[in-house]
Amino acid sequence: MADEVLTHSTAYENLSVLTKKVGGRLAGSPGMVKAEKWGFEALKAAGADTVYLQECLVPHWVRGAKEEARIISKRRDYTPPLNVLALGNSIGTGEKGVSAPVLEVSSFDDLEAKKDQVKGKIVFYNYPFNPKFIKTFHSYGDAAKYRGGGASRAAKYGAVAVIVRSMSHAANNEAHTGAMQYDPNYAKIPAVAIGLQDADRLSQRVKDDPSAQVFLRTNCVMLADTIGHNVIGELRGSKHPDQYLTVGGHLDSWDVAEGAHDDGTGCVQSIEVLRTFKAMGYQPERTLRVVLFANEENGTRGGKKYAELAKQRNEKHIFALESDAGGFTPRGFIMDLPAELKAKVVSWRPLFEPYGIYDFDEVGGGVDVGQLHAALGTPMAELSPDSQRYFDIHHAPIDVFENVNKRELELGAFAMGALLYMVDKSF
Amino acid sequence: MADEVLTHSTAYENLSVLTKKVGGRLAGSPGMVKAEKWGFEALKAAGADTVYLQECLVPHWVRGAKEEARIISKRRDYTPPLNVLALGNSIGTGEKGVSAPVLEVSSFDDLEAKKDQVKGKIVFYNYPFNPKFIKTFHSYGDAAKYRGGGASRAAKYGAVAVIVRSMSHAANNEAHTGAMQYDPNYAKIPAVAIGLQDADRLSQRVKDDPSAQVFLRTNCVMLADTIGHNVIGELRGSKHPDQYLTVGGHLDSWDVAEGAHDDGTGCVQSIEVLRTFKAMGYQPERTLRVVLFANEENGTRGGKKYAELAKQRNEKHIFALESDAGGFTPRGFIMDLPAELKAKVVSWRPLFEPYGIYDFDEVGGGVDVGQLHAALGTPMAELSPDSQRYFDIHHAPIDVFENVNKRELELGAFAMGALLYMVDKSF
Numbered sequence: 001m002a003d004e005v006l007t008h009s010t011a012y013e014n015l016s017v018l019t020k021k022v023g024g025r026l027a028g029s030p031g032m033v034k035a036e037k038w039g040f041e042a043l044k045a046a047g048a049d050t051v052y053l054q055e056c057l058v059p060h061w062v063r064g065a066k067e068e069a070r071i072i073s074k075r076r077d078y079t080p081p082l083n084v085l086a087l088g089n090s091i092g093t094g095e096k097g098v099s100a101p102v103l104e105v106s107s108f109d110d111l112e113a114k115k116d117q118v119k120g121k122i123v124f125y126n127y128p129f130n131p132k133f134i135k136t137f138h139s140y141g142d143a144a145k146y147r148g149g150g151a152s153r154a155a156k157y158g159a160v161a162v163i164v165r166s167m168s169h170a171a172n173n174e175a176h177t178g179a180m181q182y183d184p185n186y187a188k189i190p191a192v193a194i195g196l197q198d199a200d201r202l203s204q205r206v207k208d209d210p211s212a213q214v215f216l217r218t219n220c221v222m223l224a225d226t227i228g229h230n231v232i233g234e235l236r237g238s239k240h241p242d243q244y245l246t247v248g249g250h251l252d253s254w255d256v257a258e259g260a261h262d263d264g265t266g267c268v269q270s271i272e273v274l275r276t277f278k279a280m281g282y283q284p285e286r287t288l289r290v291v292l293f294a295n296e297e298n299g300t301r302g303g304k305k306y307a308e309l310a311k312q313r314n315e316k317h318i319f320a321l322e323s324d325a326g327g328f329t330p331r332g333f334i335m336d337l338p339a340e341l342k343a344k345v346v347s348w349r350p351l352f353e354p355y356g357i358y359d360f361d362e363v364g365g366g367v368d369v370g371q372l373h374a375a376l377g378t379p380m381a382e383l384s385p386d387s388q389r390y391f392d393i394h395h396a397p398i399d400v401f402e403n404v405n406k407r408e409l410e411l412g413a414f415a416m417g418a419l420l421y422m423v424d425k426s427f
Numbered sequence: 428m429a430d431e432v433l434t435h436s437t438a439y440e441n442l443s444v445l446t447k448k449v450g451g452r453l454a455g456s457p458g459m460v461k462a463e464k465w466g467f468e469a470l471k472a473a474g475a476d477t478v479y480l481q482e483c484l485v486p487h488w489v490r491g492a493k494e495e496a497r498i499i500s501k502r503r504d505y506t507p508p509l510n511v512l513a514l515g516n517s518i519g520t521g522e523k524g525v526s527a528p529v530l531e532v533s534s535f536d537d538l539e540a541k542k543d544q545v546k547g548k549i550v551f552y553n554y555p556f557n558p559k560f561i562k563t564f565h566s567y568g569d570a571a572k573y574r575g576g577g578a579s580r581a582a583k584y585g586a587v588a589v590i591v592r593s594m595s596h597a598a599n600n601e602a603h604t605g606a607m608q609y610d611p612n613y614a615k616i617p618a619v620a621i622g623l624q625d626a627d628r629l630s631q632r633v634k635d636d637p638s639a640q641v642f643l644r645t646n647c648v649m650l651a652d653t654i655g656h657n658v659i660g661e662l663r664g665s666k667h668p669d670q671y672l673t674v675g676g677h678l679d680s681w682d683v684a685e686g687a688h689d690d691g692t693g694c695v696q697s698i699e700v701l702r703t704f705k706a707m708g709y710q711p712e713r714t715l716r717v718v719l720f721a722n723e724e725n726g727t728r729g730g731k732k733y734a735e736l737a738k739q740r741n742e743k744h745i746f747a748l749e750s751d752a753g754g755f756t757p758r759g760f761i762m763d764l765p766a767e768l769k770a771k772v773v774s775w776r777p778l779f780e781p782y783g784i785y786d787f788d789e790v791g792g793g794v795d796v797g798q799l800h801a802a803l804g805t806p807m808a809e810l811s812p813d814s815q816r817y818f819d820i821h822h823a824p825i826d827v828f829e830n831v832n833k834r835e836l837e838l839g840a841f842a843m844g845a846l847l848y849m850v851d852k853s854f
Binding site: 002003006007012131132134136169170171329331354355356358359386388389392405406407408411 | 429430433434439558559561563596597598756758781782783785786813815816819832833834835838
């Protein structure tokens with residue numbers, strides 16, 4: 001199977017089209033519609049028996065014109081603009097923007113300690129992405145709460161906006177957007193992510209210059225829900241067509257990027273699993289369903305719809321595998337499986353090790369297949385690639401095709417196909 | 428130790444200076460001299476007790492003006508130039524260049540089969556870099572013989588020049604240079620590497636167009652040997668100062684690149700091992716010697732000199748570790764060790780696995796420490812990073828700082844330091 005993928009894969013070419021011809025494809029955007037058409041055709045071309053769309057409502061958040069942020073001060077010196085991106089789902093500042101002094105906090109504890117100083121300020125969460133975790137997803141898990149919940153936590157004490165240090169330890173100044181949620185108990189206030197170098201600059205300036213304020217203008221707006229689709233392709237099972245193996249990634253991406261690693265690679269790898277099975281003449285015993293999920297980034301509505309319908313229809317789901325951690329060299333899978341199945345998968349390790357795939361120990365699964373897991377208890381797994389470069393590009397404008405390596409992408413697709421093959425053969 | 432490296436490493440900053448301020452540094456070039464000065468200062472800054480130069484003679488090959496190659500044909504249509512780079516150590520064509528019909532061969536066997544057609548031709552070795560090997564160094568080992576020995580094999584049958592398909596499976600058209608050697612029994616003929624897309628184009632053209640020839644001009648020349656240096660920094664052993672642990676990379680690089688992954692990363696990682704030991708207050712029991720080897724690329728004179736002097740001085744070398752496979756995420760070490768030591772190192776695997784370092788099975792070592800191994804039987808190892816991206820940039824103009832990831836580089840340095848620490852502690 002590795003030979004087939006490494007010599008005839010169409011994953012890289014597919015990704016080139018998705019990133020360069022479709023591009024950014026946030027839920028509700030014209031890119032979403034183009035991406036759904038692309039997915040439909042790509043699944044047909046890969047040899048799916050059936051390809052169809054599964055409708056769902058998706059949020060429709062629009063960034064609008066480019067954000068602006070700058071330091072203003074009585075010193076009246078020139079400071080370059082701060083590189084910021086509005087957080088997904090956040091409200092705009094209005095045309096006039098907001099100007100306010102900045103209160104830097106290092107954590108939620110620090111916010112609580114300074115709660116009396118918050119009113120009328122822009123709260124600046126300058127919590128660093130911890131470099132000591134070896135797997136960078138652990139740093140992300142550690143830091144992402146400031147992006148997701150920071151606005152409402154600060155609004156509770158009267159903040160007028162928040163600036164969040166980007167979830168990254170890259171050696172550059174890219175701003176990294178991402179979803180946030182408002183707590184309905186507090187006022188909605190604007191929220192942006194700031195590039196790391198500018199975060200350091202801002203931090204220094206507010207220490208040095210008591211008169212420093214930040215001017216911030218964001219132009220985003222949350223519109224009414226609109227219609228999106230999961231795009232699904234099937235390879236009918238030879239023995240148990242009514243039992244399902246799901247494999248997928250999410251089709252949506254942030255608007256500011258091409259969504260190459262997040263999650264174009266997961267989509268084209270999932271399609272590649274189907275293409276490889278067909279090319280090798282392997283008809284799975286169970287029906288293989290490739291699902292390109294809608295709206296993972298700011299709502300998970302696609303994953304939820306897929307799980308809801310599976311439950312409604314009483315479908316029998318054997319296994320669900322996701323790829324949403326980047327198209328880097330595979331190292332293993334994170335999994336949430338019943339003990340017996342887990343033991344079986346671990347017993348296959350020697351078969352995977354020659355391909356550099358050895359890490360089967362971490363418990364978890366993807367956000368989209370997680371919905372199926374929650375609804376039906378379906379055993380789930382997520383491809384676990386090398387994570388060192390992911391947060392350099394994650395949710396940033398540099399998540400582009402050029403930062404994907406063809407062989408790394410292909411080896412991930414192979415890993416996924418091999419795992420599904422083994423699962424299909426072992427029941 | 429990982430915390431220290433991941434939070435305070437100077438490896439990335441050091442690499443930035445070496446690649447951007449020094450740049451290309453082939454043996455005998457002005458860059459070599461600048462690099463030696465840089466290495467001397469960097470080792471002092473890292474905290475070495477002693478820093479010194481070890482003189483050796485190095486070859487002095489000069490590329491001269493940019494190579495030219497193009498298809499010429501009776502069709503007189505426009506074809507863009509072919510992207511080629513002269514191979515290291517090769518002779519120039521002379522100012523007028525050579526024009527000759529092209530004989531494409533797929534292998535040495537194919538050359539033998541076509542030996543009667545070789546006379547007066549440019550032999551084009553179009554041997555693909557095999558994508559089926561999982562570790563790309565195995566593809567390199569498989570293909571590199573055409574670059575190293577192809578010219579003389581073709582000259583034997585009267586070829587006037589050779590063109591070698593680049594040793595890469597990158598999705599671009601970069602030409603990848605590298606060392607070649609002449610067999611003294613045959614005429615010296617010019618030799619170039621060609622980019623992959625141009626290799627395909629040339630192959631198609633010679634099939635389609637019987638009148639097609641190639642015009643080739645290279646301007647390289649091999650001058651008399653000159654003087655270079657290994658740059659060495661030591662941290663004196665606390666218990667056994669007369670026993671040595673060597674760690675190193677090679678300071679030279681090809682002229683056309685910044686020598687970032689090859690082998691700037693190996694140099695700055697080796698320096699980082701010393702800096703980390705100092706920063707942690709760890710005085711090794713044996714003397715740690717960081718060696719920035721001269722002239723690995725087209726002569727290995729630095730590695731040979733180091734081994735020769737070690738032998739002459741009857742030095743006791745306990746272990747030698749090299750990093751010359753790129754600054755990518757570490758996966759393990761290739762090693763050539765006595766059985767008892769090998770068993771000991773393998774027993775440490777559980778300590779390394781949390782850092783994604785698990786692959787201790789392959790036998791081998793680096794080219795430079797290999798000289799010490801050959802001369803004294805010194806146990807040797809080489810850092811084995813993820814190899815998927817290495818041959819995209821290897822010996823090509825895109826081997827630049829921007830293609831190195833800070834964390835991947837640092838994790839490699841940590842792996843090296845950890846292994847040397849364990850070795851030092853275990854005798």
